[in-house]
Amino acid sequence: MFERIQELLSPVVLAAIWAACKAIIILLTLVVSAAWMIWLERRLLALWQDRYGPNRVGPFGLGQVIADMIKIFFKEDWMPPFVDKFTFVLAPFLAMMFMMLAFALIPITPNWGVFAPDLGMLLFFAIAGLAVYAVMLGGWSSNSKYSLLGGLRSTAQTISYEVFMGISLMGIVAQAGTFNLREIVLWQEQHIWFVIPQFFGFLVWCLAGIAVTHRTPFDLPEAESELAAGYHTEYSGMKFGMFFVGEYVGIVMVSGLTTALFFGGWDGPFSEHVPFLWFAIKCFIFMSGFILLRAALPRPRYDHMMSFAWKICLPLSLINLLATAGIMLWAGN
Amino acid sequence: MSQTLAILHGIWTQFRSIGMIFMHSFRPRNVISYPEVKPPVPPRYRGRIVLTRDPDGDERCVACNLCAVACPVGCISLQKAERPEDGRWYPEFFRINFSRCIFCGLCEEACPTNAIQLTPDYELCEYDRQNLVYEKEHLQIAGPGKYHDYNFYRVAGMSITGKGKGQALNEDAPIDVKSLLP
Ligand code: SF4
Numbered sequence: 001m002f003e004r005i006q007e008l009l010s011p012v013v014l015a016a017i018w019a020a021c022k023a024i025i026i027l028l029t030l031v032v033s034a035a036w037m038i039w040l041e042r043r044l045l046a047l048w049q050d051r052y053g054p055n056r057v058g059p060f061g062l063g064q065v066i067a068d069m070i071k072i073f074f075k076e077d078w079m080p081p082f083v084d085k086f087t088f089v090l091a092p093f094l095a096m097m098f099m100m101l102a103f104a105l106i107p108i109t110p111n112w113g114v115f116a117p118d119l120g121m122l123l124f125f126a127i128a129g130l131a132v133y134a135v136m137l138g139g140w141s142s143n144s145k146y147s148l149l150g151g152l153r154s155t156a157q158t159i160s161y162e163v164f165m166g167i168s169l170m171g172i173v174a175q176a177g178t179f180n181l182r183e184i185v186l187w188q189e190q191h192i193w194f195v196i197p198q199f200f201g202f203l204v205w206c207l208a209g210i211a212v213t214h215r216t217p218f219d220l221p222e223a224e225s226e227l228a229a230g231y232h233t234e235y236s237g238m239k240f241g242m243f244f245v246g247e248y249v250g251i252v253m254v255s256g257l258t259t260a261l262f263f264g265g266w267d268g269p270f271s272e273h274v275p276f277l278w279f280a281i282k283c284f285i286f287m288s289g290f291i292l293l294r295a296a297l298p299r300p301r302y303d304h305m306m307s308f309a310w311k312i313c314l315p316l317s318l319i320n321l322l323a324t325a326g327i328m329l330w331a332g333n
Numbered sequence: 334m335s336q337t338l339a340i341l342h343g344i345w346t347q348f349r350s351i352g353m354i355f356m357h358s359f360r361p362r363n364v365i366s367y368p369e370v371k372p373p374v375p376p377r378y379r380g381r382i383v384l385t386r387d388p389d390g391d392e393r394c395v396a397c398n399l400c401a402v403a404c405p406v407g408c409i410s411l412q413k414a415e416r417p418e419d420g421r422w423y424p425e426f427f428r429i430n431f432s433r434c435i436f437c438g439l440c441e442e443a444c445p446t447n448a449i450q451l452t453p454d455y456e457l458c459e460y461d462r463q464n465l466v467y468e469k470e471h472l473q474i475a476g477p478g479k480y481h482d483y484n485f486y487r488v489a490g491m492s493i494t495g496k497g498k499g500q501a502l503n504e505d506a507p508i509d510v511k512s513l514l515p
Pocket residue numbers: 382400403404405406407408409429433434435436437438439440441
């Protein structure tokens with residue numbers, strides 16, 4: 001009996017179990033930090049609007065998230081009679097799932113990270129493209145005008161921003177010579193953070209990243225002042241909560257990706273001792289940046305946003321890619 | 334060319350507003366921590382409604398119903414009664430539903446006797462909605478409120494026991510229309 005257990009717990013099996021545990025720990029950390037980002041956002045928005053924000057529940061109001069979660073769990077989960085039931089329930093799950101799935105690709109420290117396939121970046125584009133289905137299905141199945149408009153906007157927005165999001169990252173791929181995110185970080189550790197050679201790529205990526213997460217100023221799919229709440233107008237209770245947390249998971253994911261792609265991931269002074277600290281600090285700065293944008297910028301008109309995407313961002317990222325390629329060829333000879 | 338400049342200028346203004354908002358991190362917060370620190374309230378603040386008494390200690394309200402008609406949300410209801418001793422009118426019951434009241438102050442403006450008055454008390458929270466319906470015993474206070482000297486029955490022409498026609502303040506004796514004498 002004992003031997004059989006020992007046999008079963010061969011190093012390969014143990015490694016697999018350990019990898020699964022790691023994945024679960026990363027997943028839990030992601031969800032918890034996304035939930036607490038709601039608190040962070042409210043506190044930071046308050047700071048920039050000369051208010052305090054939630055500061056009553058627990059130290060610094062940190063318990064507010066728990067209180068809100070309890071509230072949203074016990075809220076009536078009402079489904080309007082006119083919706084398409086299956087799709088209506090499916091959409092919030094998709095919204096959260098795809099964002100979490102994309103996070104699996106991000107290398108966190110030299111030893112941590114869920115998985116790093118060789119075509120990691122392409123896989124990320126695929127997942128980001130699929131994420132639009134959550135919003136689109138949510139908007140369509142709600143069978144209400146506002147939701148449908150929100151879903152339509154989101155579809156158009158994501159499709160147009162997806163295009164140059166891909167192109168803006170191709171400069172990195174060209175320089176690092178790989179689609180593997182972990183190897184891209186390792187390349188930066190040895191050479192230089194990509195934010196310097198790929199500065200225009202970084203700018204375009206930032207815009208695309210905001211558009212993909214539907215955050216202000218590109219929150220036109222939700223646009224409270226025009227569309228009630230956009231694609232999740234008809235949602236309530238936990239289903240709304242999943243859309244909501246999914247959005248924050250998206251922010252954490254895009255921040256992590258920006259860190260890994262442009263700011264050297266875990267790289268920094270003493271990074272061999274505290275790699276996670278550097279990753280977390282960089283992520284935190286980008287997450288705060290998302291909130292600062294929300295505090296500072298108004299929402300553009302829809303057609304302005306689309307024409308900006310196609311007329312400025314797309315040419316900019318194409319020029320960036322061409323220039324990168326040209327310089328590389330010139331330097332290579 | 335000018336279009337490029339316009340785009341660059343637009344980008345600059347965006348960054349400028351981001352920077353300006355960020356500088357708010359270092360500003361003091363413009364907040365009063367309410368339950369611990371009470372905000373200063375002006376004396377004419379429109380809060381909880383009271384029914385006052387005249388300087389003699391009698392109810393001021395004469396149950397004229399003007400406040401109830403003036404009320405835009407219709408949250409006042411009352412019933413007139415007459416005191417048998419001196420013929421003064423008074424409300425038999427007087428009820429304000431504070432869950433409907435919008436604290437507009439129109440009832441105070443309509444009241445001919447200064448009976449109904451709004452006070453600076455704004456802490457009107459209840460767990461049970463029914464508790465927001467205030468009856469006369471909850472509304473009636475012991476003093477004259479904001480107007481210390483006003484006494485309706487002493488200035489109005491209405492006769493009650495102890496004050497006949499023409500005996501009110503600044504009032505002349507009534508003209509005897511049946512007499513021919515000047
Ligand atoms: S304050 Fe306005 S709403 Fe309230 S009882 Fe008076 S008239 Fe009615």
